[in-house]
Amino acid sequence: DAGVIQSPRHEVTEMGQEVTLRCKPISGHDYLFWYRQTMMRGLELLIYFNNNVPIDDSGMPEDRFSAKMPNASFSTLKIQPSEPRDSAVYFCASRSGNSPLHFGNGTRLTVT
């Protein structure tokens, strides 16, 4: 079990650029979640998928954020255009049924 794999681990970009974060969930897990962590707002759920279908995207801050899950083993979170206030650690997590959520190591995004 390789765990949830996120890439890149660190991303530094300039304001206005497009950013794409990637996630490979644990094989066999049917739920995938994207969270954002900041000092001010803590851990916020952005969106989650069940069987590759988006279920709840009410946490997505605005239209600059989009997430896709084209298949069971891959998901992306895209920010276009990025802004300094998007700087945060972005976590991907997955689970199977009612099992606990397993988190990736996160992507630390810095937008200058």
Next chain:
Amino acid sequence: AQKITQTQPGMFVQEKEAVTLDCTYDTSDPSYGLFWYKQPSSGEMIFLIYQGSYDQQNATEGRYSLNFQKARKSANLVISASQLGDSAMYFCAMRRIYNQGGKLIFGQGTELSVKP
């Protein structure tokens, strides 16, 4: 709506002593689960322990136990025999359980520092 409250931003404990981290919650769902996660300074989120709302006994996992008081809507984490490696942020979280759905909502966290 669901809500998790952790009222202790920071806690100190002496090595080898026990410590209790507080968590209260609010939900209208009859079936829910409560979780604790540990986040060391390296940043990863580590699952520690789970308690179901219908579980009759308090959950235990090694040195971790969950003091579940349903009527008071509290789910405190107890760490026995603290170790230096226990220094980390600890998050309480909750989600509904029925239909296997439900998003995990987190509290603001408690930073635990273990003193040698």
